[in-house]
Amino acid sequence: MRSRLLTYWNKIGSTYQYLIHVCLITALVFFMIFLGTSFKINIKSINPLTRSLNDYEITDIVFSKFKDQSEFIEDIIIINSGTPDRSEITQILKKISPLETKAIGIDFLFSEFDSSEVNLAFANQLAATPNVVLASILDEFDETENHFAKLSGCAPEFCDRTNVGYINFVAKPDHSIRLFSTMENVGNNKVEKAFSTRLFELAYPNRSAEITELPSNVQRIGYRGNIESFVHFDADQLLENTGDLLQIFKDKIVLIGYLGDDDIGDSLKDKFYTPLNERIAAKSRPDMYGIMIHANILSMYINQSYIKEWPKWTNRLIEILIVMLSVGIFRMDFISFQQVYWILIRILQILMYLLLFYIVAGVFYFFNIRLSLNIGIIGALIAWDVVDLYENIIHPRLKKIIFGHTEESIQLKSNQL
Amino acid sequence: MNQALTIIFLLVAFTLSGQVDQSEKIVVLSCKGTVKYTETKNNKEVDVLPGIFLPRSGSIFIDDGAKVRLIIKDQSQLFKGPGRYDLEEVYRGISKKTMSFSSRFWNFVMEGMGNTDDKKDLIKYHKHYMNVHGGLKGFAPVANGIQLINPLGGFIGQDKIVFEWTSPTDGTGVTFELLDSKGNVLLQKKVMENHITVDLKQDIKTNDNFFAWRISLDESTMTAQFEHTDSFPKSIAAKLSYLEAYGEADQDEKEWMKAVILEMEEYYYEAGEIYKTLITDNEDNQFLKRSYALLLSRQGRLVEAEDLITKL
Numbered sequence: 001m002r003s004r005l006l007t008y009w010n011k012i013g014s015t016y017q018y019l020i021h022v023c024l025i026t027a028l029v030f031f032m033i034f035l036g037t038s039f040k041i042n043i044k045s046i047n048p049l050t051r052s053l054n055d056y057e058i059t060d061i062v063f064s065k066f067k068d069q070s071e072f073i074e075d076i077i078i079i080n081s082g083t084p085d086r087s088e089i090t091q092i093l094k095k096i097s098p099l100e101t102k103a104i105g106i107d108f109l110f111s112e113f114d115s116s117e118v119n120l121a122f123a124n125q126l127a128a129t130p131n132v133v134l135a136s137i138l139d140e141f142d143e144t145e146n147h148f149a150k151l152s153g154c155a156p157e158f159c160d161r162t163n164v165g166y167i168n169f170v171a172k173p174d175h176s177i178r179l180f181s182t183m184e185n186v187g188n189n190k191v192e193k194a195f196s197t198r199l200f201e202l203a204y205p206n207r208s209a210e211i212t213e214l215p216s217n218v219q220r221i222g223y224r225g226n227i228e229s230f231v232h233f234d235a236d237q238l239l240e241n242t243g244d245l246l247q248i249f250k251d252k253i254v255l256i257g258y259l260g261d262d263d264i265g266d267s268l269k270d271k272f273y274t275p276l277n278e279r280i281a282a283k284s285r286p287d288m289y290g291i292m293i294h295a296n297i298l299s300m301y302i303n304q305s306y307i308k309e310w311p312k313w314t315n316r317l318i319e320i321l322i323v324m325l326s327v328g329i330f331r332m333d334f335i336s337f338q339q340v341y342w343i344l345i346r347i348l349q350i351l352m353y354l355l356l357f358y359i360v361a362g363v364f365y366f367f368n369i370r371l372s373l374n375i376g377i378i379g380a381l382i383a384w385d386v387v388d389l390y391e392n393i394i395h396p397r398l399k400k401i402i403f404g405h406t407e408e409s410i411q412l413k414s415n416q417l
Numbered sequence: 418m419n420q421a422l423t424i425i426f427l428l429v430a431f432t433l434s435g436q437v438d439q440s441e442k443i444v445v446l447s448c449k450g451t452v453k454y455t456e457t458k459n460n461k462e463v464d465v466l467p468g469i470f471l472p473r474s475g476s477i478f479i480d481d482g483a484k485v486r487l488i489i490k491d492q493s494q495l496f497k498g499p500g501r502y503d504l505e506e507v508y509r510g511i512s513k514k515t516m517s518f519s520s521r522f523w524n525f526v527m528e529g530m531g532n533t534d535d536k537k538d539l540i541k542y543h544k545h546y547m548n549v550h551g552g553l554k555g556f557a558p559v560a561n562g563i564q565l566i567n568p569l570g571g572f573i574g575q576d577k578i579v580f581e582w583t584s585p586t587d588g589t590g591v592t593f594e595l596l597d598s599k600g601n602v603l604l605q606k607k608v609m610e611n612h613i614t615v616d617l618k619q620d621i622k623t624n625d626n627f628f629a630w631r632i633s634l635d636e637s638t639m640t641a642q643f644e645h646t647d648s649f650p651k652s653i654a655a656k657l658s659y660l661e662a663y664g665e666a667d668q669d670e671k672e673w674m675k676a677v678i679l680e681m682e683e684y685y686y687e688a689g690e691i692y693k694t695l696i697t698d699n700e701d702n703q704f705l706k707r708s709y710a711l712l713l714s715r716q717g718r719l720v721e722a723e724d725l726i727t728k729l
Contacts (some may be wrong), residue, residue: 066521070493072444077468228486228493231468232447241466248468358522365518 002404025327029379029386059364063223063275066365070228075302076295077252078232080259084108086122091239097129099249102203105133107257107291113155127161133198135167147185151192165195176273177293182217196297203253220307222300223276226288257291308369319376326383345384352380443471443489450483476503476661501661563632569641569716571683574649576618582632584611591634598627617645653678680712
């Protein structure tokens with residue numbers, strides 16, 4: 001049996017032998033990665049690097065370093081009302097409601113109501129402005145019922161008179177905001193929509209099917225810019241203006257929210273980390289106000305610049321090919337470069353990493369397609385070490401087990417054959 | 418198979434592509450304070466508001482303390498007052514963005530490689546990174562009646578510098594010392610007056626650009642630092658050229674504008690020198706004195722600033 005195997009092995013030729021070795025080593029690479037990820041030892045407390053890189057994705061670099069963050073986004077106007085004041089917001093609404101805006105979003109939670117003059121005036125103004133969306137929040141998720149309990153943060157006296165959308169994002173505490181949910185089940189068979197989704201539907205009623213047709217309700221946010229990309233007013237500036245504002249506001253979506261009290265950028269209230277943060281890892285200041293995140297989601301809806309992801313199997317297949325290619329290269333006979341062998345290997349590893357990084361970043365930059373090739377990249381980086389392990393330890397033992405001979409005797413036998 | 422072809426297509430496509438999108442529009446993103454747009458043809462003046470489009474044929478006037486952010490050629494640019502900016506000139510002055518993805522990628526990788534010895538650099542060049550500080554500005558009694566007057570920080574572009582301090586109350590001399598960034602004493606003199614002139618090129622020999630000077634009397638010393646640059650940065654000339662009124666201004670006004678820009682660029686010493694000359698030549702100009710008093714107060718030289726204001 002063993003000699004038949006050996007005969008067959010010698011018959012298939014060196015190219016196929018090489019390929020079989022490559023496949024075996026590739027499998028070994030994935031096994032090593034599997035082992036590495038299976039030992040879930042908590043070393044985070046002693047490893048600050050792990051902590052800081054925990055919230056890092058390669059595509060963040062594309063947002064923060066490669067894409068222009070000063071792209072002008074025309075369709076949305078932001079009004080900074082500073083600390084929310086109902087009477088001021090009522091005045092803002094009065095001022096902009098005749099300006100033929102497509103929709104008006106108010107990114108403040110008005111959870112309390114009393115029959116004071118200010119509240120009544122605000123409620124009446126809401127009723128008189130049909131294209132307003134008020135903010136609310138999704139309460140805790142009910143695991144047993146598989147839906148959110150209810151919407152909260154908006155007093156019925158206000159909410160019942162207008163449209164409501166939840167302002168929740170999908171993110172772990174203190175992590176970058178990358179995801180949001182377009183709509184969710186709330187209570188019994190009721191679908192509630194996100195703040196930005198509601199605004200988009202109001203502004204573009206003919207296009208609302210686009211959102212329901214998305215492959216998932218959880219979407220990645222295709223960020224286009226921070227405050228430097230949007231036209232923005234201070235509330236006082238708007239209210240004190242006596243000129244014609246129609247040409248500025250006509251057909252625009254207006255978002256009223258908080259961008260700092262005195263000067264833009266001076267407060268950490270309602271400010272979050274996003275992939276646009278200049279510092280990719282480790283400590284930094286939150287970089288984007290909540291209202292700006294909603295504006296980015298809206299802009300993504302309007303321009304259909306959704307971030308696309310290929311099916312998992314496609315990513316896995318590409319990863320396998322990457323690792324196979326890496327193994328194939330690293331297993332080559334570099335005998336003519338013996339003097340600089342180690343340097344060559346390290347340079348090849350760096351080049352391989354850069355090439356993969358370039359591909360992932362480029363595909364995202366140009367086509368908004370997010371490739372998830374992390375395992376492939378790790379595989380390419382450890383490929384040489386696994387090749388070394390295979391050639392020096394596994395390969396000789398494998399030969400002995402399968403063919404029952406040492407390397408020398410196999411060579412002798414194959415020469416005889 | 419299709420996906421494999423797509424991958425190949427994508428790789429080729431983004432390697433070859435570059436950014437060509439250019440916009441001719443100037444859009445106001447935001448503005449604070451008084452900002453006016455003037456159309457050159459009919460001299461008509463209108464308020465600048467966020468969201469409006471500005472024709473390039475006019476200019477904008479930004480009042481003191483006001484600022485405006487514009488989108489020009491797809492780039493967000495902040496302009497601060499006071500000043501008048503000719504939009505055509507500003508538009509022409511902004512370079513077109515032609516950097517391709519590959520160039521950006523390359524720059525990013527190179528930047529990363531350059532920063533790999535960041536920590537080492539930080540120690541070596543720590544003086545460049547010492548703008549961050551904790552604590553607030555406080556006021557202390559003057560040591561033996563001595564207080565440093567000038568220069569008190571920032572950059573200095575000229576070689577010949579007059580160091581000034583208040584005279585000691587007992588009429589005795591003081592020790593003046595000039596030190597380099599490592600603390601080596603480059604020049605030491607016993608001085609009876611309250612000033613000394615040093616030519617950095619002739620009187621001392623060093624390649625260092627960071628200096629500290631100190632005045633000692635008995636056991637008390639007072640120190641201030643500054644950075645010497647061989648010339649003024651190009652940004653000063655550029656900012657002056659943006660000011661539409663600069664070309665039409667008389668010589669004194671030009672100098673005044675220059676002093677304002679110099680202060681903005683942290684060349685306090687030269688800005689102060691210009692003010693002093695201008696005030697000597699225009700003794701009745703109260704605005705000039707107020708402007709100089711503001712510079713002094715911003716440097717913490719409150720007594721001099723107050724003195725100047727009370728004499729108005």
